[in-house]
Amino acid sequence: MNSFLHKSLVVEVQAGVTDRCPVLAHLSYTPADPFAVTVVFSHDGRVLARWQLDREMVLEGLMRPVGIGDVRLRPESRGAARELRMEFFGEARADGGRHHAVVFAWAEAVGEFLAETRRMVPPGCEDVRVDHFLADILAGS
Template identity: 65%
Template structure:
């Protein structure tokens, strides 16, 4: 079985109170890092942002509000349209506030991606190779 799951979605980034514009979100899951999903947001061939998300948090965010730190997720329904609202808080700005981005993805597409990751590594069967992690830390130090 392929240890990777990849999916590209068109998501909308909210600029200001109501304006949205479309960008691509490339979601990647690697069985070697079984708890994480990488989300790369890109527009016109440029990477706008890269975030590593907790896979379970992503799944939970499809059902209810989760997150209290730099990443906050929650479902949003507009009529029959189901979205996952993803709020990302970045570095502190000179004025003391924080950079902030809000993205909206079609929830059924995100749910399908999460289901595919669970076929690769079912919940509860994630393994962390502690020796590999320690070797990587010691090599970098």
């Protein structure tokens, strides 16, 4: 069984009100962390940002708005194309605001990636090693 899944997509970062700039999004999934999807955004070989997202939240974001914290997802239409709008809020800026990015991905490609993760580890079949998790937490305190 393949123990790692990876897919690269061209996504668009919103720049200003209407302009969009293409960047690469590298999605990855491993059964060792069955609830998370990792997304690394890059441009010209440089990593711009790395986020770990809840797998089920991303799936829900394809159908309805989700998220109230640092990550907010919702479906959007652009002509005939369906997109996943991803809003990311980062650290505070000197002016009191927060760093903020809006990224649009082709919903069908994200959905196909999630379907593959669900074939690797179906919902409800995630192996959660609570003993290891607790040992890691206690070792850090």
